[in-house]
Amino acid sequence: MDKRSNQILNQLLKEGELELKEASKQYQVSERIIRRKIKELNDELRANGLALIDINSEGVLRLEDRGEDLREQFRQFIKENNFYTYHLSKNERKTILAMLLLNADEYVTAAWISEYVSTSRNTIISDLNDLKDWFQKNNMNLISQVQKGYVVHASEGDIRSGMLKLLELNLDEEKYGMMGAYHAFGHLLLKEIQYQGCYEQIQRILKEEETRHDCFLSDFSFSVAVYELVILVNRIKKGKTLEHERQKEWGSTVQSSKYPLSRAVLDRLGREFSFQVPEAEVENFVFCLRRKSYLKSGTNNVDQLVIPVLIGEVIYRITSRFQINFYLDFALYDLLVDHMKSAIYRMASGEVLENPFRSEIEKGYPEVFSVVEECLRPLEDYLEVKVPRDEVSFLVMYIASMLERDKLERMKEQRVPAVLVCAMGRGTVQLMLAKLKQLEDVIHVTDVRSAHELKDMEQIKDQLVITTVPFQEGELPNLLMVTPMLEQDDLYRIRRKATKLRENWSDIPEESRRDEIGNNIGSETKAERNFLAEMLSADRIEINREARDWEEGVRAAGQLLYDSGAVSYEYIDAMVENIRVNGSYVVIYPGIAIPHAEQEKGAIREAASLVRLKTPVVFGNSENDPVSYIIGLSILNSNSINCAIYNLVRMFGQEEAKRQMEAQETPEELINTIRRLEHQYC
Template sequence: MDKRSNQILNQLLAGGRLQLAEISEKYQISERIVRKKIRELNDELNESGLPSVSINGEGILRFEVREEGLLEQIQTFIMNNDFYTYHLSKNERKTILAMLLLNQEKYVTAAWISEYISTSRNTVISDLNDLKDWFLKHNMKLVSQVQKGYIVEASEGDIRSGMLKLLELNLDEEKYGAMGAFHVFGHLLLKEIQYQGRYETIQKVLREEELRHDCFLSDFSFSVAVYELLILAERVKKGKTLEQERQPDWENASLSSKYPLSRAVLDRLAEEFSLDIPAAEAENFVFCLRRKSYLKSGTNNVDQLVIPVLIGEVIYRIISRFRINFYLDFALYDLLVDHMKSSVYRMSSGEVLENPFRGEIEKGYPEVFCTVEECLKPLEDYLGVKVPRDEVSFLVMYFASMLERDKLERMRERKVPAVLVCAMGRGTVQLMLAKLKQLEDVLEITDVRSSHELKDMGNINDQLVISTVAFPDGEIKNILMVSPLLEQEDIYRIRRKATKLRENWSGGQTAETGKFLKKQKKAERNSLGAMLSADRIALKQEAQSWEEGVRAAGRLLYESGAVTYEYIEAMVENIKVNGSYVVIYSGIAAPHAEQEKGAVREAASLVSLKKPVVFGNSENDPVSYIIGLSILNSNSINCAIYNLVRLFSQEEAKSRIEAQQSPEELLETIRRLENEYCG
């Protein structure tokens, strides 16, 4: 199951039936892919003894049997999903990984994380490098140590704040039912703080104490309070309390009207979960409660925090309606909150900020406009004013951009459908399918056909055709001829073709998509030849170990001013901590470090060795070529890495590279070969 399958399943539970065409249009995927997802979903449902989803001749989806208790059975089915059965998207994976790291008490290795979330080690390392920046932006530090792994260093308050935002911005109870039980991603995110067995108890205790204290939270504030208590219970159980971070103003917490409610709730939770909850936790929870909105409260005092709370509710209502997740993008959320605060200030002062694009926005995003207007009503009721349409249009721009971003992410994750055409027997087909597994991030084999069957396929032109059989030119639009044994060269040609097709399909979808593709094309100008220079190439060098080789490549970068001296050691340290993943192809290593370790500008160096060295990579050792990389933007070196592997996978190109006797000749040869082989 994945996010899309989960959404289709939820819609079926809610409405009973769906139109195939509507799903295809809504999620920007072909009807064929929808059918494939339903087949895969049915396999999982049948394994659990649940009824299948059928698609009739009119393209209507419904459960074959909708017996009593189906809702509870599906809930159990969803909650049984784990990292082995649910395919996390890139954003979902990083969000889960952030929560996992925040809640760790000791160092964890990339290998352990890889096993835990059922993802490759290289993918985990890439995610961890991205997350380092995210943690720094939020007053936390992701520390890595050789032979120990990774751990987050931060105050307990900042850790809890990060955990709360991950839950608050990514769980949608309105659409998926209590505690995200019909939302696999939400379920997996909550599992990191051990919500099962606690969630219902916390809800029950909070409801009962609301009634006893005649103090009732709004739905949004109630949900957030439950998340805060879940986090509190898990952290206190781990021995992580706020006792050491007691603030001076907490001394007056016992005088607050919310203190009796805070104390009563935490006393009961201490008993329910056998926890020793310090007084500082009750004092802090008072301030959590003061930041909430109430339908009814035991005090007539109007807290100055009510506006931010109402703004949070408005945003929550809107993203729930459109099923938008912020994932790790706290900055966008904060920017949106700040804008809404400014809008409230302008309305209070009788000012109106005119939006010159209001007409185009209303016309281009009518559904978003209507939804934002509707969700603003609680804030309008509190302020006693109607939000001007110009102000609404500014908010629509924010949410429309999020929808466009979400659409773009879907397009980038979309796999290219492909038909495999083979004239050989079943054994050859199975071998080819096994080899094509390494392309499953961009490719989806939808069918296997013989050449004479192809004429009966009316929709063949909207798929990539991978064929061992020749066809007349122009007969089939997107076709690649390959060897039945699928040589490495064939694999790279298929990946290149699939990537181009996916980019072409993405292009023209939205204005935002167009801008993205332009940025990608601009980034791709950083080919290997463009990043190299003759003074950063050293041929036939001596090196006794991989460390010596890496330092030689690093010195070439340093001497040309591309990096600081510290960057050289950071390249070595990166390999010691994260392993030999830098050995990207047989005989080739591409060591690098993070930008903040001393990268000044983007550049590459190349060292060829007299005798190969061993990095500890069983698949691609020993290494004869070390390409040092100074990285400012990971996307901008994609082309260089691709071209590097592409050239060294070609025997002719590799021979021409090895034959060059001077840095100048080698640089010219690489640039010429990139034009020939990489286009």
């Protein structure tokens, strides 16, 4: 299950049926993708013994009738989802990571997070680097230490504010305990703060105390108050409490009309979950309650914070209608709030701010205009004034820009499926796959074929075909001829072709979930994924070797493999012959060559050797010559070698990593440095 299929399921549970055409329009994907999502979802539902989704001949989606407990069955199904069964989008994953780090008691490593969320370590490290900026913008620091991992340094108040904002901006508009419970991402986000086992009790206690104190929150404010209390319970149980110093910020809270309600709720929570409630926590929750809107309150005082709350509610309803997610974008949310505050000030003072683009906006985004006007009515009722259409059009511009941003983000996450056609052996294929890693943001290699295997042309006609083998003109519609070496010009042409296809195709799979390239070619287990350091040993490393030319350097690397029993002697000759016949494609990066031969030529076991030349040699590769590092490879498993090659390119792409490798004077020092650098950069 993923976000899209979860949304479809929610809509069916809520409305009973959904037209395929309407779903395609609503979710801005092709009908083909909707059908594929339904098929994938039905496979999961069938495996769990649940009602299936039917699409009739008229294109109407309906859930099979399975009795009165249908909703409860699906509620349990959603709650059982985890990071292995629910496929997180990029933004969802980053949001989960932010909440995980905010709630962590100690350092957590990238390797642990990778295992926890079922995502590659490289992806997690990239996400964590992005999150450092996000934490900094929100008064927090994400600290990383070698061998220890990552931890957030911030005040308890800022940590709780961050947690609350993540919940406010990313949970469903409706109460989580009701329809919202059918949202897998919301469930997983709340699960990071251990909501299960306390959420229902907190809801019950707050409702009862509302009645007892004759003070009733609006639905939106009630939901936010419950989130705040879930966070409070979770943090106090972990021994994380607020300091009394914050009392200065809150002002006189004991005299507040909300103090009795706060005191009663927290006293009951303390008894329910067996913890002492510090006075600072009671005072802080008074401050939280003063920021809420109420349907009925025991006081006649009009809270000056009602308008900001109503503004937040308006924005939330608009973005929910269009299924726009803020995820970590607190700044954009705050920008919208500030704009609406300014608009209210202008309305109160009788000013009119004309929008010169109003007519174009009304024509270009009629649906958005209509929804914004509808969602503004509660605010208009409170203010007893009609929001001018010019002001509405400014808000529409914000929402339209968010819709366009989401569209662009979705397009970035869509990767064009591609088939690699190669007439050469598996060693060459793995080198090509390693280089294609540079394009994994735009393409997803689904298969590797030889030319004579392409009998089922119909199955691949919708994919990009990257081939070293010539085809007749028009035989395949999306064909791109490349060289086995995949020069920079080849990579540029592939990116340009894939980008154009991505813009034109509406039925590319919405999100490609794999972090490794390919299905069959990249689905190796962690045990099969070899790091370069694991394939090397000190006895297969030679430093400052003299070589007259490329052949002597290659033979030196082959000899190291032979001496350790990794290959037969014939394999050394095959390494040299491979370069003579197929050219210098083994020079995969400036200064690096990875000579190899086919398994049948004498590979006995998987291994690598490394020769660092005293004087660089020329292989005949104009782009990447001269070569200082020759890494001989003995290839058995065509999958596992891909990781080692990819890591090699990543390391040599870092100037600091190259300097550190150059500084090592013994094989033992060099292999230890490579091992450390692989974990640092890869």
